[in-house]
Amino acid sequence: MDHVKLHIPGPVEVSDKTFRAFCSPMIGHRGQGFKDLYAKIQPQLQALLYTKQLVYLSTSSAWGVMEGAVRNLVAKKVLCCMCGAFSDKWLDVSQRCGKQAEGLKVEWGSPILAEAVDKKLASGQFDALTFIHNETSTGVMSPLSQIAALKEKYPDVMFIVDAVSSMSAVKLPFDALRIDVLLAGTQKAFALPPGLTVFTCSPAALAKAAKSVDRGYYFDLVEFEKNAQQNMTPSTPSIAHIYALASKLDEFFAEGLDARFARHEKLAKMTRDWAGRHGFTLFPTAGYESVTLTCINNGARSGGRVVDVPKLQKLVKDAGFLIDAGYGKIKGTTFRISNMGDETEATMNQLYHALDAAMKKL
Numbered sequence: 001m002d003h004v005k006l007h008i009p010g011p012v013e014v015s016d017k018t019f020r021a022f023c024s025p026m027i028g029h030r031g032q033g034f035k036d037l038y039a040k041i042q043p044q045l046q047a048l049l050y051t052k053q054l055v056y057l058s059t060s061s062a063w064g065v066m067e068g069a070v071r072n073l074v075a076k077k078v079l080c081c082m083c084g085a086f087s088d089k090w091l092d093v094s095q096r097c098g099k100q101a102e103g104l105k106v107e108w109g110s111p112i113l114a115e116a117v118d119k120k121l122a123s124g125q126f127d128a129l130t131f132i133h134n135e136t137s138t139g140v141m142s143p144l145s146q147i148a149a150l151k152e153k154y155p156d157v158m159f160i161v162d163a164v165s166s167m168s169a170v171k172l173p174f175d176a177l178r179i180d181v182l183l184a185g186t187q188k189a190f191a192l193p194p195g196l197t198v199f200t201c202s203p204a205a206l207a208k209a210a211k212s213v214d215r216g217y218y219f220d221l222v223e224f225e226k227n228a229q230q231n232m233t234p235s236t237p238s239i240a241h242i243y244a245l246a247s248k249l250d251e252f253f254a255e256g257l258d259a260r261f262a263r264h265e266k267l268a269k270m271t272r273d274w275a276g277r278h279g280f281t282l283f284p285t286a287g288y289e290s291v292t293l294t295c296i297n298n299g300a301r302s303g304g305r306v307v308d309v310p311k312l313q314k315l316v317k318d319a320g321f322l323i324d325a326g327y328g329k330i331k332g333t334t335f336r337i338s339n340m341g342d343e344t345e346a347t348m349n350q351l352y353h354a355l356d357a358a359m360k361k362l
């Protein structure tokens with residue numbers, strides 16, 4: 001179908017093959033057909049996340065599980081690592097859940113570093129932390145393995161990790177990291193339509209959730225575990241998404257996970273090179289650039305080039321591609337280009353050609 005191709009950092013382009021799987025004939029969610037479907041993808045999901053834990057499927061966008069994890073796992077106080085729009089919002093969401101919460105705030109564009117987290121956790125005030133691996137608003141990828149290494153020092157703190165825009169594009173070895181919750185919405189690097197979240201939990205998280213009296217029902221981690229043991233979900237899931245996920249997982253393993261991770265890294269580097277060729281600088285602190293999207297500075301303050309971003313966006317859109325004009329308080333002073341999902345060197349080159357042509361017209 002003729003349409004504007006998405007190069008915004010989610011939702012991203014969904015292939016015809018994925019849509020065909022999405023439109024498979026409907027089945028009942030308590031029947032053997034559904035159990036067989038979930039049983040088929042469970043080992044693939046476990047391989048994707050390098051875990052022996054069961055992987056759960058939530059019919060919600062990521063915020064559902066992000067909020068649910070806080071409701072299930074925060075008894076004392078949560079430390080919210082804040083470095084951009086989504087991680088900042090998690091403090092607000094935690095407070096709206098009635099939890100004691102404190103922010104560890106860094107400038108947008110900077111990563112969250114282990115030393116600062118360590119200092120905060122040393123106070124002994126916290127029994128949970130929220131951390132976003134790939135802050136989509138700023139294009140910053142914080143060093144997850146260094147943060148996760150703190151788990152050894154603080155075994156009773158629940159490490160709740162959002163990998164919304166990195167899961168399946170970057171190796172995330174859940175068991176080896178020893179974190180407690182890892183989640184992602186599937187409209188990003190999985191290249192599925194929005195509406196499904198994939199997540200897993202540590203045994204310690206499940207044990208802690210079981211003791212929480214106000215964890216609700218829809219995002220009750222214990223319910224997800226109990227149901228997943230029988231290849232089911234607590235409530236009626238979006239079965240269409242799960243068909244599409246099954247199709248996608250087959251593609252991931254046909255490509256090979258290492259090849260998939262390397263592809264995302266290569267494509268992000270190509271976008272950074274495109275930005276450099278046009279005199280732009282990058283928004284993230286050097287060394288912490290995302291491998292799924294590129295957040296490009298547009299402003300004299302950054303020492304780089306300044307363009308009319310809405311005009312650039314419009315020209316590229318007329319050529320058939322949608323890029324993002326910046327998010328939250330950095331809208332207009334940055335713009336973002338996604339290379340998530342099914343993109344290849346060939347498809348990214350088509351985008352760069354359209355961008356090159358647009359740049360000539362500015």
Ligand SMILES: Cc1ncc(COP(=O)(O)O)c(C=O)c1O
Nearest residue numbers: 061062063086134136164165185
């Ligand atoms: C890193 C990150 N976390 C959380 C979210 C929220 O996801 P959703 O709106 O799908 O619930 C987003 C959305 O873009 C995101 O990029």
